[in-house]
Amino acid sequence: xxxxxxxxxxxxxxxxxxxxxxxxxxxxxxxxxxxxxxxxxxxxxxxxxxxxxxxxxxxxxxxxxxxxxxxxxxxxxxxxxxxxxxxxxxxxxxxxxxxxxxxxxxxxxxxxxxxxxxxxxxxxxxxxxxxxxxxxxxxxxxxxxxxxxxxxxxxxxxxxxxxxxxxxxxxxxxxxxxxxxxxxxxxxxxxxxxxxxxxxxxxxxxxxxxxxxxxxxxxxxxxxxxxxxxxxxxxxxxxxxxxxxxxxxxxxxxxxxxxxxxxxxxxxxxxxxxxxxxxxxxxxxxxxxxxxxxxxxxxxxxxxxxxxxxxxxxxxxxxxxxxxxxxxxxxxxxxxxxxxxxxxxxxxxxxxxxxxxxxxxxxxxxxxxxxxxxxxxxxxxxxxxxxxxxxxxxxxxxxxxxxxxxxxxxxxxxxxxxxxxxxxxxxxxxxxxxxxxxxxxxxxxxxxxxxxxxxxxxxxxxxxxxxxxxxxxxxxxxxxxxxxxxxxxxxxxxxxxxxxxxxxxxxxxxxxxxxxxxxxxxxxxxxxxxxxxxxxxxxxxxxxxxxxxxxxxxxxxxxxxxxxxxxxxxxxxxxxxxxxxxxxxxxxxxxxxxxxxxxxxxxxxxxxxxxxxxxxxxxxxxxxxxxxxxxxxxxxxxxxxxxxxxxxxxxxxxxxxxxxxxxxxxxxxxxxxxxxxxxxxxxxxxxxxxxxxxxxxxxxxxxxxxxxxxxxxxxxxxxxxxxxxxxxxxxxxxxxxxxxxxxxxxxxxxxxxxxxxxxxxxxxxxxxxxxxxxxxxxxxxxxxxxxxxxxxxxxxxxxxxxxxxxxxxxxxxxxxxxxxxxxxxxxxxxxxxxxxxxxxxxxxxxxxxxxxxxxxxxxxxxxxxxxxxxxxxxxxxxxxxxxxxxxxxxxxxxxxxxxxxxxxxxxxxxxxxxxxxxxxxxxxxxxxxxxxxxxxxxxx
Numbered sequence: 001x002x003x004x005x006x007x008x009x010x011x012x013x014x015x016x017x018x019x020x021x022x023x024x025x026x027x028x029x030x031x032x033x034x035x036x037x038x039x040x041x042x043x044x045x046x047x048x049x050x051x052x053x054x055x056x057x058x059x060x061x062x063x064x065x066x067x068x069x070x071x072x073x074x075x076x077x078x079x080x081x082x083x084x085x086x087x088x089x090x091x092x093x094x095x096x097x098x099x100x101x102x103x104x105x106x107x108x109x110x111x112x113x114x115x116x117x118x119x120x121x122x123x124x125x126x127x128x129x130x131x132x133x134x135x136x137x138x139x140x141x142x143x144x145x146x147x148x149x150x151x152x153x154x155x156x157x158x159x160x161x162x163x164x165x166x167x168x169x170x171x172x173x174x175x176x177x178x179x180x181x182x183x184x185x186x187x188x189x190x191x192x193x194x195x196x197x198x199x200x201x202x203x204x205x206x207x208x209x210x211x212x213x214x215x216x217x218x219x220x221x222x223x224x225x226x227x228x229x230x231x232x233x234x235x236x237x238x239x240x241x242x243x244x245x246x247x248x249x250x251x252x253x254x255x256x257x258x259x260x261x262x263x264x265x266x267x268x269x270x271x272x273x274x275x276x277x278x279x280x281x282x283x284x285x286x287x288x289x290x291x292x293x294x295x296x297x298x299x300x301x302x303x304x305x306x307x308x309x310x311x312x313x314x315x316x317x318x319x320x321x322x323x324x325x326x327x328x329x330x331x332x333x334x335x336x337x338x339x340x341x342x343x344x345x346x347x348x349x350x351x352x353x354x355x356x357x358x359x360x361x362x363x364x365x366x367x368x369x370x371x372x373x374x375x376x377x378x379x380x381x382x383x384x385x386x387x388x389x390x391x392x393x394x395x396x397x398x399x400x401x402x403x404x405x406x407x408x409x410x411x412x413x414x415x416x417x418x419x420x421x422x423x424x425x426x427x428x429x430x431x432x433x434x435x436x437x438x439x440x441x442x443x444x445x446x447x448x449x450x451x452x453x454x455x456x457x458x459x460x461x462x463x464x465x466x467x468x469x470x471x472x473x474x475x476x477x478x479x480x481x482x483x484x485x486x487x488x489x490x491x492x493x494x495x496x497x498x499x500x501x502x503x504x505x506x507x508x509x510x511x512x513x514x515x516x517x518x519x520x521x522x523x524x525x526x527x528x529x530x531x532x533x534x535x536x537x538x539x540x541x542x543x544x545x546x547x548x549x550x551x552x553x554x555x556x557x558x559x560x561x562x563x564x565x566x567x568x569x570x571x572x573x574x575x576x577x578x579x580x581x582x583x584x585x586x587x588x589x590x591x592x593x594x595x596x597x598x599x600x601x602x603x604x605x606x607x608x609x610x611x612x613x614x615x616x617x618x619x620x621x622x623x624x625x626x627x628x629x630x631x632x633x634x635x636x637x638x639x640x641x642x643x644x645x646x647x648x649x650x651x652x653x654x655x656x657x658x659x660x661x662x663x664x665x666x667x668x669x670x671x672x673x674x675x676x677x678x679x680x681x682x683x684x685x686x687x688x689x690x691x692x693x694x695x696x697x698x699x700x701x702x703x704x705x706x707x708x709x710x711x712x713x714x715x716x717x718x719x720x721x722x723x724x725x726x727x728x729x730x731x732x733x734x735x736x737x738x739x740x741x742x743x744x745x746x747x748x749x750x751x752x753x754x755x756x757x758x759x760x761x762x763x764x765x766x767x768x769x770x771x772x773x774x775x776x777x778x779x780x781x782x783x784x785x786x787x788x789x790x791x792x793x794x795x796x797x798x799x800x801x802x803x804x805x806x807x808x809x810x811x812x813x814x815x816x817x818x819x820x821x822x823x824x825x826x827x828x829x830x831x832x833x834x835x836x837x838x839x840x841x842x843x844x845x846x847x848x849x850x851x852x853x854x855x856x857x858x859x860x861x862x863x864x865x866x867x868x869x870x871x872x873x874x875x876x877x878x879x880x881x882x883x884x885x886x887x888x889x890x891x892x893x894x895x896x897x898x899x900x901x902x903x904x905x906x907x908x909x910x911x912x913x914x915x916x917x918x919x920x921x922x923x924x925x926x927x928x929x930x931x932x933x934x935x936x937x938x939x940x
Contacts, residue, residue, distance in 0.1 A: 062104065064722075080130050291303075671709075677800065732780070757769075817841065
């Protein structure tokens with residue numbers, strides 16, 4: 001039996017050893033060639049992708065810088081401080097993401113130059129040449145001119161540099177040739193160039209971003225080829241741009257002054273670079289072809305391919321890997337595998353033989369014992385003897401017989417015992433976890449300030465102490481109440497409906513506010529979050545309630561303060577405009593008085609009299625229009641959010657300013673925006689433009705030019721992310737407000753939007769801070785540029801609304817009618833002229849010169865009076881009290897309020913109580929006749 005089992009086992013081991021011996025002699029050079037080609041392609045593609053990203057990302061960054069310089073017209077200043085500040089700010093934010101950027105520079109046609117250079121430690125160096133540096137190129141230790149000068153060079157002219165004259169000769173985006181910087185670092189650099197032009201597309205200068213080739217060197221070193229292989233990049237003249245070795249890329253051509261130039265690849269000290277470069281040049285090897293090149297006694301795989309992007313650079317990437325680096329690991333792994341396999345095979349054979357011998361002995365001895373067990377001889381002991389192969393069958397039969405006799409009794413006993421132990425342990429564990437969970441919930445529920453409450457079948461069934469504190473009721477009282485019993489009546493229906501759904505297991509809204517009335521009658525605002533749960537075997541509602549009363553009170557108080565602040569600012573502007581308003585009204589009254597005197601002259605012809613009447617009408621309309629705009633500007637009201645037209649607001653603002661500020665100041669409005677509708681508050685935005693116009697007039701005490709100009713501009717996602725304002729990408733309307741006044745210093749410009757900062761002796765310092773807040777509320781942005789002696793320009797950008805409403809304008813038409821009208825007004829001239837106008841179109845008119853007389857007349861004749869025209873401000877009895885008395889006589893009386901001024905709150909209250917409409921004085925007959933016709937057509 002032993003021989004029958006062991007012989008096949010030994011045969012298998014001998015076959016495995018023969019396979020290993022044959023494998024030892026196999027040649028794997030074909031595998032190295034196949035894998036080498038794949039590895040070269042992968043490394044080449046990965047290198048091209050990474051280098052392309054290192055070049056493309058700085059190009060996109062420069063495009064953002066160029067657009068900012070052109071949009072803000074920074075190139076107009078003789079000082080380059082604005083460009084200097086912007087580039088420094090921009091580089092500080094992107095250096096960690098783009099360490100390959102060496103510098104961003106700007107040069108102009110005057111030979112001025114400003115650049116910000118980055119260092120490996122993240123610090124910045126300013127490089128500057130303008131009138132402040134006495135025509136020298138100064139390099140500073142920091143990013144500002146207040147830092148120490150670490151180097152200075154004479155004779156530097158950006159117009160001669162390889163990053164400037166190509167883009168001037170051909171003003172378009174382009175890459176420069178590789179050059180060596182003429183500073184103390186002497187770094188090999190390639191630049192991306194862009195022209196800077198004005199609005200007339202005239203060339204003003206060039207801006208460039210420098211990409212240090214040292215950055216590509218570092219990348220290649222960190223990603224070098226396998227083993228002793230190399231990766232290197234060359235240009236069209238075979239000059240070495242970067243490589244993964246440690247040898248320098250440049251060669252020194254001058255010691256004093258220090259100067260360097262790019263070396264040819266065949267001059268490199270690394271033989272794998274120089275030899276492969278020589279081979280590729282001599283044999284004119286084409287791109288994307290793998291060749292084998294011998295360097296000394298080493299065979300190498302070499303692949304050269306062209307850089308696909310940026311395609312204008314005409315660079316090539318070359319990867320070289322020695323063949324031994326590919327075959328060596330394969331051979332080593334093969335040898336190690338064979339040795340391990342042989343050792344494991346020998347050990348397995350020895351262990352297998354030992355196990356087989358023990359098993360055979362055990363089977364033989366067990367067979368005899370099993371036979372004795374089946375006979376009932378339980379004292380038998382196993383003896384180590386030799387048995388024949390047939391005794392294995394006897395062992396199986398003996399154990400089957402014994403299993404049939406003992407299996408049922410022993411197994412049933414063990415299974416029952418195990419089930420009992422498992423069940424007991426599960427019950428103990430579940431009970432312990434339940435007690436721990438209940439203890440944690442109770443501790444959490446009783447310690448947090450948020451009310452946690454459960455209701456079921458309409459009644460409260462649980463509350464924590466916070467629930468008692470918020471409601472004012474004890475837990476015992478709550479458990480006897482419906483869950484809606486202390487809800488404010490105005491919110492009961494909503495809370496009851498949502499709560500009912502929740503306790504039925506249905507989906508219901510969660511996260512809403514409502515009011516409650518506590519046990520002591522106090523009203524509180526609360527916020528509820530709820531969900532449906534299973535409680536005591538049934539659905540129930542679980543809610544968390546927060547007391548937000550204090551938060552709501554603070555919000556209401558803040559809204560009141562904000563409204564008062566805007567009103568104070570508008571009143572301050574009205575006060576500053578008062579002199580101009582009085583002057584304009586005196587001119588209008590003088591025109592009316594002169595025309596009236598000429599009209600009274602009997603010698604005037606009919607045409608002359610008609611001209612005098614037209615003069616009076618035009619002067620009256622102009623005065624009414626000015627009054628209406630001023631009332632609209634000064635009106636108190638809550639902030640609204642509607643679609644409004646910026647062009648109309650600016651037209652109204654310019655109209656008021658022309659009538660009020662110093663006449664020596666010329667005001668011009670240039671509308672260049674195709675889209676001018678925005679979502680916002682009309683009064684707040686007019687307040688912004690009015691105050692900025694007044695501020696501009698203060699800067700021009702001897703007269704000047706004030707220009708309002710609109711245009712459209714689009715901000716992309718990148719610009720919005722870099723902006724300090726919370727704005728979204730899209731189309732904006734650009735409102736430019738420019739004056740030719742005294743201007744501001746940079747120090748003042750830094751503080752003008754701060755609250756209470758002012759340069760006026762009696763100023764509040766709230767004007768521009770409120771302007772700044774209003775623009776933020778409208779999701780816009782504002783910036784300022786000013787030079788002392790040259791003036792100031794503000795740019796306000798507001799997002800354009802896609803909803804553009806067109807209001808149709810109808811021609812004035814006088815509508816005739818019949819009926820009796822009671823006219824109540826304390827001004828005799830109003831009573832006489834209005835009476836004659838209404839009688840001329842068919843109405844009968846009764847008049848009263850104060851409210852009390854009008855009420856008595858209406859009391860006697862209210863059955864005959866069809867409509868009442870009522871003045872607001874009168875002696876004896878005012879319009880509001882008169883309206884109340886008329887309503888007490890006949891609540892269906894039709895009343896039109898006519899006034900030159902009325903309080904907004906009074907007007908709203910009277911409309912709620914039945915006032916039909918409001919007509920502002922002075923009015924045209926067409927306007928008044930239409931209002932009367934509309935009111936008379938209304939059913940009672």
